[in-house]
Amino acid sequence: MPYPTTLPTKRFLIRYSGIFDFAGLYQLMADWMKARRYWFQETDYKHKVNPGGAEQEIDFDGERQITEYIKENVHVFIHIWDMTEVEVERNGIKKKLANGRIELIIFGKLELDWEGRWKGSKILEFFGDFYNRYIMRKTVEDYWDKLHYRMIKFQDMIKQFLDMQSKGNEYAGYLGDNV
Amino acid sequence: MGEKRLVIDQLKLTYEGLLDVNGLIRTIDSWLYEKGYDKWDAKNYEQDLPTGKEVDMELLPWKKITDYFENMFKIRLRISNVKDVEIEHNGVKRIVQKGKLMMIFDAYQHSDYEGMWESKPIFFFFRTLFDKFVFKKTVAYYERWLVNDLYDLHSRIQRFLNIYRYEKRIG
Numbered sequence: 116m117p118y119p120t121t122l123p124t125k126r127f128l129i130r131y132s133g134i135f136d137f138a139g140l141y142q143l144m145a146d147w148m149k150a151r152r153y154w155f156q157e158t159d160y161k162h163k164v165n166p167g168g169a170e171q172e173i174d175f176d177g178e179r180q181i182t183e184y185i186k187e188n189v190h191v192f193i194h195i196w197d198m199t200e201v202e203v204e205r206n207g208i209k210k211k212l213a214n215g216r217i218e219l220i221i222f223g224k225l226e227l228d229w230e231g232r233w234k235g236s237k238i239l240e241f242f243g244d245f246y247n248r249y250i251m252r253k254t255v256e257d258y259w260d261k262l263h264y265r266m267i268k269f270q271d272m273i274k275q276f277l278d279m280q281s282k283g284n285e286y287a288g289y290l291g292d293n294v
Numbered sequence: 295m296g297e298k299r300l301v302i303d304q305l306k307l308t309y310e311g312l313l314d315v316n317g318l319i320r321t322i323d324s325w326l327y328e329k330g331y332d333k334w335d336a337k338n339y340e341q342d343l344p345t346g347k348e349v350d351m352e353l354l355p356w357k358k359i360t361d362y363f364e365n366m367f368k369i370r371l372r373i374s375n376v377k378d379v380e381i382e383h384n385g386v387k388r389i390v391q392k393g394k395l396m397m398i399f400d401a402y403q404h405s406d407y408e409g410m411w412e413s414k415p416i417f418f419f420f421r422t423l424f425d426k427f428v429f430k431k432t433v434a435y436y437e438r439w440l441v442n443d444l445y446d447l448h449s450r451i452q453r454f455l456n457i458y459r460y461e462k463r464i465g
Binding site: 116125126216281289 | 338340373413
């Protein structure tokens with residue numbers, strides 16, 4: 116079995132039901148990606164009006180090159196049901212928020228040989244597999260680990276924003292940076 | 295990939311009364327960090343109901359012991375009817391929560407997690423043979439480690455909740 120050239124991280128699932136600031140959440144996630152030099156792209160946007168409230172499906176990706184050989188991707192899938200607009204007054208300021216059920220699936224992906232240098236012939240593929248398996252393995256595993264913990268931070272940031280009970284991350288300093 | 299062997303099946307912990315939900319989750323988190331487990335909060339559900347908040351979580355932390363063995367936990371956590379209450383502790387007013395907690399722990403021993411011995415049926419056969427007879431002591435040693443770790447976490451949560459507990463020692 117050849118060494119995989121796409122290495123996804125674990126999938127993180129968040130479901131929240133209640134009042135939340137959807138515009139703020141979207142902005143937060145987009146800003147998080149942009150601040151970390153990810154190329155932000157919204158790939159899918161669906162909006163359906165139902166009697167119980169709107170249904171929305173939004174997918175977006177972030178992509179960045181780490182090296183000339185390794186690329187990092189972040190995927191976010193958002194699904195909202197029964198979304199209605201509510202006006203909330205906080206500290207004397209009126210704000211329009213969303214009320215509904217939201218599901219967020221986030222995961223990252225490492226892509227090796229994204230320029231396709233080891234593609235084209237059987238012999239190149241053989242050497243590519245050898246290179247990934249025995250020479251690059253440690254580096255790739257380090258990057259996978261970093262991406263996994265970055266996704267945990269991303270997940271925690273969403274939980275903080277939604278003010279969920281499970282917010283907080285003891286691994287926050289694990290990456291040794293403050294981003 | 296590899297073989298997951300269920301070592302502890304559904305160790306339960308239930309509690310009803312005053313608790314700090316966020317503190318509880320942070321306690322589990324910090325225990326995992328201390329012990330060098332990799333974190334994975336696979337599911338995070340929260341909903342506001344008229345009876346109170348309901349929190350559902352599934353944590354799947356893992357720890358690579360060797361290139362061949364991995365310890366894995368499955369921690370399912372459900373807290374229902376969570377409501378804020380004000381209490382007075384040592385003359386200081388504090389807001390804590392009240393709710394019903396149910397936790398289920400499973401522990402797995404994951405061998406050959408990289409799937410190196412699965413590419414051919416003959417390899418699979420040898421893996422089983424080696425696990426059963428050659429590495430028998432090693433398997434038992436890592437199994438004790440796994441059980442001790444889970445009981446340690448269980449005790450830590452009991453301590454946090456300040457409920458009756460007894461020391462669980464294996465081997």
